[in-house]
Every structure is written in C-alpha cells, then in structure tokens.
Amino acid sequence: MSRQSLTKAHQKITELSWEPTFATPATRFATDYTFEQAPKKDPLKQILRSYFPMEEEKDNRVFGAMDGAIRGNMFRQVQQRWMEWQKLFLSIIPFPEISAARAMPMAIGAVPNPQIHNGLAVQMIDEVRHSTIQMNLKRLYMNHYIDPAGFDISEKAFANCYAGTIGRQFGEGFITGDAITAANVYLTLVAETAFTNTLFVAMPSEAAANGDYLLPTVFHSVQSDESRHISNGYSILLMALADERNRQLLERDLRYAWWNNHAVVDAAIGTFIEYGTKDRRRDRDSYAEMWRRWIYDDYYRSYLIPLEKYGLVIPHDLVEEAWNRIWNKGYVHRVAQFFATGWPVNFWRIDGMTDADFEWFEDKYPGWYEQFGRWWEAYNRLRHPGSNKPIAFEDVGYEYPHRCWSCMVPCLIREDMVADEVDGQWRTYCSQTCHWTDKTAFRPTYEGRPTPSMGRLTGEREWEKLYHGWDLADIIKELGYVRDDGRTLVPQPHLDLDDPRKLWTLDDVRGLTFNSPNTLLNEMTPEQREAHLAAYRANRNVTA
Amino acid sequence: MATPTGRSFPHPELTDAEAGALTFPSSNSRTFNYFKPRKLRASMYEDVTMDVQPDPGRHLTQGWIYGFANGERGYPVEWTALRSGDWHAFLDPNEEWEQTIYRNNAGVVRQIGLNLDNARRAGAYQTWPRSWALFVEQHVGAWMHAEHGLGMHVFIAAQRSAPTNMINNAVAVNGAHKLRFAQDLALYNLDLSEAVPGFDGSAHRGAWQSEPVWQGVRENVERLTTVEDWGEAVLAANLVFEPLVGELFRSHLVMQIAARNGDYTTPTIMGAGEYDYSRDLRYTRALFAMLLKDEKHGRANAEVAGEWLARWTPVSLAAVRRLQPIWSQPPERVLSFEDSLDRAKERFRGLLSDLGLDEPKELER
C-alpha cells in the first residue's frame, strides 16, 4: 500500500467507532485511574490489511529458518549448558505472552478513546502469535535436542515449580487487579518498554554464541512487533498524566512495577545469560553492562526522565538501588547460586562452572570469587551421587534462604531482608520495596485515598510450604520430575549423560527432609525469631 | 591463518547435542506428556495451546498469586453461568494458532485486494445505478460498525475471561476476524468514494447512528457489549445475532441482490465475512455441543442457554424487523423480506436443533 493511501486508510478506519446511545460496554475490569475522553491519535497507523500479510511473511521466514536448522544439524553444535536453561525460560515465557493478549481488553475498557483501541486490539493478535510461536520453538527443541526431559513436562512444570511461580507473576501481573496498573504500567510501560531489550536482544545474541540460531530467529520476529506495544503504553501514559488525580497512582504503580520487574526479570534473564553461556570472551558484555546500557541509559534516562516534566514521579531511588543490587550486591549471582542449590526440584540440569568461567566472572565482577567461587567448587565436587547428598543438604556454609513474599525470589541479599507480621502472619521480604508492595501498595486504600480496584497478593506464595516436612524423593515424584525409567531424576547438577551411574535417582535423594523456612519462622517464639532474623541478616553465606 | 587483530567473535563448538546421540532415561521422551491428546498423537495446535493458561484444577499447585479486589483470581469458572466437568476438553475445530491465523487472514486480504483491483481496472462501478450506489453507501456501509463493535467490545473483551487457553484463543481469533472484516468494509467504502462519482463516503456513519432502519441493529450490538458473562456473549452473538441478523443481511440480502443490480464486487467482500463466520460458528458449535453434552452439567447448561436464547432472540428479531424497509430500496429486488427472514429463521432453528436446544417461543412472536 502506498504511503498516501496508508494515511487515508488509517483515517478511514477511525470512522468505525461510534458513540453508543442505547448501552455502553460492560466495565468488567475496574480501574481507579480517570481519563478524559480527549482526542488522542493512534501513533501507529496499523491497518489489518497490511498487518496480516506482513506477519505471514515474518512467519514464513521463521519456519524457513526452522527447516534450515534441522537440515543443518544445528543441534550438533548447541551448548547443553545453554539449552538446559531454555527448559525453564521457554516454560515461562509463553504465559506472559498470552497474558498480554488477555490484558488488552482491560486497557480497552479502561481508556475511553477509540483511537487507542485499535492499537491495543492489534497487540492482542500479536501476543497470541508470540505465545504459540514460542511453544512451537520449544516443541522443536524437545524433538531435536539430546535431552528432551524437562521440555516434555514443560507447562506442567511451569505450573508447579518454584521457579515457574517467580516467572508467573510477570504474566499474572498483566491480567489481575487495577486494569491500568496491570495492563498499562506493569505490562507496557515497564515490562515491555524497559525489560524486553534484555529479553529480545541479549538472549538471542547469547543463544547464537552458544550455537543456537533458532532462538534468535523466533525472538527477533517477536521483537519486531514490540514497537506497537511500546506506543500503546506511551499513549495511555500521556493520557493518564493529563489528569492530576492519576499522579499518585502512577507514582505507586511505577514503583511497584519497576521493582517487581527488576526482581523477577533480572533474576531470570541475568542467570540465563551469565550462567547459561559458554562464551567467555573478555569483551563479551556482562549482563550488568547490558543492563546499564539498555535499562539505565536508554529506558531510565532517555525514556522516563523526560516524562518528569509532565508530572511523572520517577522512582530514581529504586532505579539506583536496582543497579546497586546488580553491580554491588551480586543479585544475579546469588540467584544463580540459589537455582543451583535447589537443583533437585528443578526440571532442567545445571552445569557447573569451570576455570574459564571463574576467570571471566572475576574479571567482569571483581570480588566474585571471594563470595561465590568456593561454593561453585563445592557444587562441582558434589555433582555425582553415591558418596554425598545434594549440595543443599551438605554443609557447605550455605544457609537456605527465606522467600520474599512479594517477588517470590528468595531474600538473597541477606542484610536487606525485612520481616514483618502482615495479615496475621510473619512474612519475609527481600527488600523494603517488596515489603511496601504487600503492606502498602496492594491494598484498598493508598496514602489515605481509596483504591477499591487495586489487586491483592494471593495464593500459596511460599512454595516450600506446600512440602513442609516431606521427603525430598516424594516431592520430586509429586512434581513429576522423574524420567521415563521411573527413577532417574530430570534435574541433574551436571551435564554428564554418558554414564548412568552419574545420574541421580530417587533413591539417592530419599531420606532427606525438606522444610519451609516460613513455617519454621512462624513457629518460633518472638525471642527465637529475633535472634534468627539477626543471624540471618548477619550471615554472609560464604563457603569456607 | 591470520586473524585480524581486535576482532572478537564467539567460537561455537561441535557438541553433538542432537537427539539420539546417546541413550539414557527419557532420551526418547519427545512429546508434551502433561495432557492427553485427542488422537494418538497431539496436533500442532494442541501442543502450542494446551495448558499455556494454567489451572489450579490441573497443575497449578500454588494457585493464582494475584487477585482482584473482590478476591477473584486468574480465570474464575464463575465468570460464566455455564458449567463443565472438564473445560479443557474443548478443542477448537479450526485449530487456530499463529500460523493458521496469518495464513487465513492474509489469504482473505489478498483475495479482497485482487477483487478490488480488478473491479477498479474494469470500471465495474461505472454501471451501478445511482440507487444501488446509495444502497451500498448507506446500508453496506452501516454494517461495518456492527462488525467493529462486536469485534472490539464483545469478542476481544470475552477472550480475557474463559477458563482455558483453547477457548480464549478461539474467541480472540473471532475478534480478529471481526475487526479485519470491519476494516475491509471501511476500506471498500473508501475505494468507492474515490471511484464512484457522487458516492458519499461519510453516509454510513449517519445511517448507523440515526437512520431508523439501523437503530435496532445498533441497539442489539450495543446491548451485546454490556454482557459480562463471556458464555452468554458468545452465544448471543454467534448463535443468535449472527444467524438472525448477520447472515440475514450479508447472505440473504446483499449477496442475493447485488448481482441483479450490476454489482459483483460487494458480494466478494461480504463473502469474506461469511467465511469468517463459518469458521467462528464451528468453534461456537463445538463449545456448546461439549457443554450441552456434559454428563453432569448438560441439563443445567441447556437451561441457562435457553434463558439466554429467550433474552436475545427478541432483541435480534426486533433489529431485523426494523431493518425490513431496506429490502424495498434496491432497484432490482429478487426476494422479499419475509423470504429472507424465513431462511434466516430456518438456519437458526437448524443450529439450535443440531445442538439439541429448544427453539425459543419468542421466535414466532
């Protein structure tokens, strides 16, 4: 379509909406935000008659690449270290994608401007595309990668694994609670605008460096749809800013959304990229360097800060603190260490770190060895069954952490842990902001103002509680993380498939009792609790 | 070999990590094993759709971790009055996933594009009598709004709400069809206003907003947008409005009389809408067939569906009656309103009896 006719056509389709007079659409999803029906242009002139063929063309390229990868025996050169993490990543990501589709009517219902609706509707179709195309990528991995275990139970494992739950809030955050908090601030303004670059630029380039060029193909095709979504978020934000009454809510939501996205996405993507790669070139950017470039310089400084002039209160302190956690407090490393500690209840295998890895980490993150090095040495030492238990049950100077009630990543930066009795229960939080999220933000009033539409934190938020007092072997069976011989575990703390004796089985983990730190915390006397918390915060958790 | 200095690139290795390289437990476990496929092997559609929306009734052990202010979480089954012993038993007979969505819709886009190009080149609109041009400008034009309203505020809204990914995706695709078809009609209207002398490209808005003949249809569409129960919305739109009003107008009027009036392009556009509906009806029938045959809840579901039919049949019939005068407007009339309506009712009865639903008494009022 020529450019002139595109403009005309776009003008024409704005005629489709009308002012209803008999009845107005149901308000299924409430918001505490208020919007004037000011005219606002659809910034992206997206017309379905050019959209469908354009996406079909992209699809053809994706499927062509898939054929090519199989014909070229791509899996002869993929790194197992990388592919194993894809079992977790690709179990999670289709859910946030489909949730974004489901979130679109929440935004459509909340914003009265028909011009904006068009872009949101197209985003819905995009998201159905992304979810199913990612499922298909995973299916291909399952069919062609050496170890399909973990891919084969993917969506079930997503739904019952502690790590899936951390990821799930990314998607659930889009579809529940105040419609604008969820579908605009959390989804488009923060998740899509800030954090998709690490997802869609950093992940693919790391995949390619590890011999996988299919993930780049699929994820680049996904990312090329993001411009629409970024524009949708931006338009709604500018409209929200036009009404003074929204400022306080925007401030609250940006704090929550920023911090939760940081806690969840940096935990996951940071781990995949830093601990899932075999590419240890010195000049390969670390996750921290990428974060600094895409999230700090680009999103924070060139996207958020200019909006300050329009009344947006930006959580400068939290941006700085997120960086501080990544750079000075070793956030990503602590998360990776935690995932590896918990390997028996994972549904993927985690490779140990080698000398080349050690060198790279020390170079990129000075001081890394002092905090983490000996623990990874212990991990290697304890990787095979027979003479030892899984590392979590051996004394390597690592104390199993409390969960954060809000972001569900454990309280790994121990000195920052907040404990409080909330809703009649002792809860632990990884940070002050996560404490605030539960205690202050997700409540029916906020700073004295009624917020009747705000969501709630619900569910069995501490995964460990489900299995308090269970035998580890029974937990793994219950989760279904057992291979088709009925005894070998799906997860393994190494990549050695060559010798069955190196593979852990249910028998190797039987007799180990698993406890919920939160249940224990609530059973303590006040004095015991105080002492426990002080000791927890003071423990540097370093392997001697 | 000389390596240019300063150039750094990753060094992929040969790892032999392909399927079959080694034999070990689960080395051949190459199917998603957390759901039972309908046939021996899962279809692509099942693989990429099943369980992507988790369910506390299946694998979701921690439950939904966010709730609405009123305590509802995730995708409550209470968001419809319909009940099912196993919501996950529904599979979309169209097996829609991304590839089918884009192939189908891109195919329709291309077909319409070719038809319009040809019509323009052949000067097909030159022979239209003025009164037919008026009919297209007003009434074919007005219809775009009905499609748009249903797409944006009924189907896209409803795809947030059903308890499974299979249902929600089918409804989402339905919404995409409606929006595309509404745009097809709008852009056709734009074409005509450039090609047909005197064609008023803005008349459709007035017709839809205030012409008495269209007010019943508009009221029906607007009332459909108020329905909160997603099951009721899908039933009232696809099993009542579509056969009684949609097909009546698209098939039993426009497609029948256009050719007699020298117009062979409009039917090709309308035909795209009918093709969409045939796909959308397929999933709707499959869904309701499943619910009405449900061992435990079938009878209660039939009762609920009966109430909805009783509520919506009169609304759509009233819309149809008010539309009646346009049957006499085209210069060449081939069939009477009553003939068209009889066909539409016949179709409606057929749909209901296939599903084993009683015909609402309101139909003959």
Next chain:
Amino acid sequence: MTKHRVRFEPVEIEIEADEDETILEAAFRQGVLLMHGCKEGQCSSCKSFLLDGDLQMDRYSTFALADYESEEGYVLLCKGHAYSDLDIELINYDEDMIRAGIPIGLVDAEVAEIADLTHDITHLRLNGSMPFRPGQYADIQVPGTGEWRSFSMANRPGEGRLDFIVKRYPGGRFSGLLEGTLRLGDPLRLKGPYGAFTLREKSDRNLLFIGGGAGMAPILSLLAQLRDQRVRRPAVYYYGARTERDLFHLDLMAGFEAELPAFSFVPALSHDPSYAGEKGLITDVVDRLAGDPAESDAYLCGPPPMIDAALDLLERKGLPREHVYFDKFTTTAHQE
C-alpha cells in the same frame, strides 16, 4: 566529516547528521526525541519512510524491516546513515513529545557574565555547552539545594555558551543570587533542554510574536534563527513593558529590523502616558494594530496573565488555536 541536513516530516524538524553516526544518534545528540526501542535494528519502533535522499543502512533484522517494505522506501533510523540531505517522514511519533528534547542532559557550566539589562532584569551568561533548539529552555539548579528554576536560552545553539535573561524578584531563590552572591567562575548545574517553543519552519504564515518581561529570551533566539536562515516571512514582535526604564535590547531589535527583510519591533508601555510610542496593555495594542492575524503563527512568551489575555484575543481574531505556540512550563516557571 561530511554533514548532511535531515528533515523530518510532518513535524518539520531539522537536524544535521554525520555520515558515521546513525540518524537516531544524530537526532538524540541534537535533542530530538524519536520513537525507538532496541537501537539494534530489531524492533521496528523507529521505522520511517524515506521521502528523498541517499540513506544507507547497517545490518538489521528483516523481521523489523521486510525486503518489500525496504523496496517501498521504509527505513530504520537506528541503522540508517545519511549520505546526502534527507527528507524523512516519521510514522511512529507522538507530536506532544517529539520536541521535548532528548536526551535531557546534565550540564556543568560556569558563570561568565552577569550584567544588568534594566533595574530588575539581568543578563546571565554561562560558559558551557548544551545542544538545544532555539526557543527551548533549561533548568538551572539553585546551588546547594535540590531546587531547579527554568529559564529559556536567549542565544543560538552551538556557541559554546548559554545566555539567559532573568527577572529578579525580591527573595527569589535563584534570581536573588544574582544580586551579588553569584560570581564569575562559579559553577552551575543545568538540566535540559526542554520545551516545544520552537519555530515551525515549514509554515509560510506570517509571524506574530507577543511578549513581555524576561520572556524576550526565547524570542531573541528565534529571531536569530530567522536571521541566520534568511527567513523572509513577515514578522512583528509586540513587546509590553510598564515604563521606559523596563525596555532593553532596543539596539538588538534595531539590528534585527535592519537584517530581517520584513520584521518590525513594536514596544508598548502600559504605565507611561508620555511615551512617544504605543501605549496601553500589549494585548490592546495588538488588538489595535495587528489587523487580521488569522493567517499567522503566534508565539507567546511572558507572564501568565499576558498569555491568557493574548490567547483570548487571538481566538477572537480567528487565529486557529493550533497556530498559537507557548510553553506552559516557562510561562509559569519564570515566576518565583
């Protein structure tokens, strides 16, 4: 280094680009916010249409820009380099925001000159450079505090210095410092540039400037731009003051009248019945003298009551609201 002119439609913004920088980078450098996402040629947020010129692209993802789109003339600005002057039509942009001036930079400058222009208006010159577009403003930090005050630049960009016109108020947080506290060589921190009070260059309508007080600053910058670009559009600048001692820069105005082909400066005094020139409120003077301004672009800068009165007047005179420009931040921020 070869520089080329890049013009963006339909927003009528022009920048310069070197061949070795991307157009997106060049725009950023010059304070023009273009929609973008990944800056890696992958997300297509910066997809635009090349109307004219030689633009060549680095490697990009064909998902972001399919071959057929590239053949039609679509380009990605994050991967595009200018090899001639370019005209580019933006597709994805927000009109309100594009002129906001990005990236907002922090700039350290030092005081180079402080001079009285009138009894309560001071000329402040800082050594320091910040890219900006004529008509934009910056925030200056009140030293030792977290507070900022907004002032428009009175000079042309690219001169390595920043000129401001500051009205001093008794007890003013920043302006008070100009009465002896701030000294030559003192450091000041600035943030900016901000604002959309910039020349709509594509328009060929007459220009109507209305201002008062320290609001002369951005208009001086715009007049200098008109002069340097040899713009021939008829222009009048109505400037309101109370008495003759409130007038300043009359020499500069005389200079513009001589150098610009069709420009006149009309000062008017509201509290000096003996003044030989125009008398009365500036809006009354405009009302009387401006005839039919409906075919004009109006640029307003001055105290808020003057802006409000001018908006009413222009509306009455049939000048479409979208042809009236003023900056709501600087109009109020000048009041301390």
